[in-house]
Amino acid sequence: MRTTLSPPAALASFTLVNLDEVEATFVVRDLGLDAPQLLIDCSxxxxxxxxxxxxxxxxxxxxxxxxxxxxxxxxxxVLHRCLRLLRLDTLFPLV
Structure with missing residues (x-):
């Protein structure tokens, strides 16, 4: 079963992250927010x-x-199948 969320009305609350350019450890530290909402474009x-x-x-x-x-x-x-097999598809929902 594919976990998909409908696109949020306001994407302004999301921070777009490019994992090619930054390491994940620096992203959360640099944002300094309690619960940042991050959007990862995997394409x-x-x-x-x-x-x-x-x-x-x-x-x-x-x-x-x-x-x-x-x-x-x-x-x-491929990534979607791996996330599903690892049961991480609910942890990282698709938008």
Whole structure:
């Protein structure tokens, strides 16, 4: 079962994060918010192709452990299947 949220009315409350350009540990620390809502566009992640699904999943988990709510956009079938197999698809909902 695919977990999908309808697009939020106001995306202004989301911070777009590019995992190719920043490490997840710095994102949460630099935002300094109690529960930031992060939007990850997976369509152009070079790190997904170069470093693999395990790297992306580990970065998502670091963001989550730092207190961020992480939402994913444009998830390819391989990443989606891995998230589902790891039972992380409910932790990182698709928008």
């Amino acid at each position: 152009r992640l070079r790190c997904l192709r170069q470093l693999g699904v395990s790297y992306v999943v580990s970065q998502l988990l670091v963001l989550h452990q730092g207190g961020a709510r992480v939402f994913l956009v444009n998830v390819d079938p």
